[in-house]
Amino acid sequence: MTFKDIKESIFFYLSVPKCVGCGERLLRRENVLCEVCLEEYKNVKKRNCSICTRSLDRCTCPNKYLDTHYVHKLIKVYRYFPDDALPSNKLIYSLKRDNRKDVLDMLVEEMYCAISASVKNPSEYLFTNVPRSRKSVVKYGIDHAALLSKSLAKRFSAEYYQPLISKSKQQQKKTSGEERLKNASFDIKRGAKDLSGKKVILIDDVVTTGASLAASAMQLKALGAKQIIGAAIAIAYKDRYVPFAKGDRFLPYKK
Numbered sequence: 001m002t003f004k005d006i007k008e009s010i011f012f013y014l015s016v017p018k019c020v021g022c023g024e025r026l027l028r029r030e031n032v033l034c035e036v037c038l039e040e041y042k043n044v045k046k047r048n049c050s051i052c053t054r055s056l057d058r059c060t061c062p063n064k065y066l067d068t069h070y071v072h073k074l075i076k077v078y079r080y081f082p083d084d085a086l087p088s089n090k091l092i093y094s095l096k097r098d099n100r101k102d103v104l105d106m107l108v109e110e111m112y113c114a115i116s117a118s119v120k121n122p123s124e125y126l127f128t129n130v131p132r133s134r135k136s137v138v139k140y141g142i143d144h145a146a147l148l149s150k151s152l153a154k155r156f157s158a159e160y161y162q163p164l165i166s167k168s169k170q171q172q173k174k175t176s177g178e179e180r181l182k183n184a185s186f187d188i189k190r191g192a193k194d195l196s197g198k199k200v201i202l203i204d205d206v207v208t209t210g211a212s213l214a215a216s217a218m219q220l221k222a223l224g225a226k227q228i229i230g231a232a233i234a235i236a237y238k239d240r241y242v243p244f245a246k247g248d249r250f251l252p253y254k255k
């Protein structure tokens, strides 16, 4: 062992990186998830879209709500199962709360791959994100969607710009889709620049109904954006576009 190795192992020991999935201390060769949780994560990622039959991280199908509200393409990495303690869900909780660089880096990498697979020349797009509510930024100290979007812009050598600001007063959890579009409204920042002719990639963490994404997209359109592609880590909606249940690997959608 060299001095550098010793220094690194001491640092590793002191920083106590724990598996985001199960909380066990990680081995040095492991990153973010332990081997067991990584397998579970890969398992979740195997689920396909029933429309295009691709794996979700290669699919751009929107749900019906988004398709009729400005966002015709939605990139995602995997499916989020509400109320489940899966490592894939915990990655998102951790991103929201822990401000862990290794978690951010992993999810940036996953989204980088998904976006690269579906978008031609991502560097030509403007990256932005659904703004977090002020309440949530105060509570957790970070706007994790902004962190994601900024890191992705950097990876693609693209521009990051946030022209929107959240003005939602209510927590959005218990409202229906249409109510959400009204409540989850975002203001355009004073002096925001014109986005005429711009193609935009709009980042969010989890798409539940699509209302926040659609409400942001509506304002970006008002600023002149030509095309808006949504990109989220996960989708939580279940509708006729992606109708598979937890146990299904592949279930063709019949029109």
Ligand SMILES: [Zn+2]
Pocket (backbone or CB within 6 Å): 019, 020, 021, 022, 023, 024, 033, 034, 035, 036, 037, 038
């Ligand atoms: Zn684990």
Ligand SMILES: [Zn+2]
Pocket (backbone or CB within 6 Å): 049, 050, 051, 052, 053, 054, 059, 060, 061
């Ligand atoms: Zn699809």
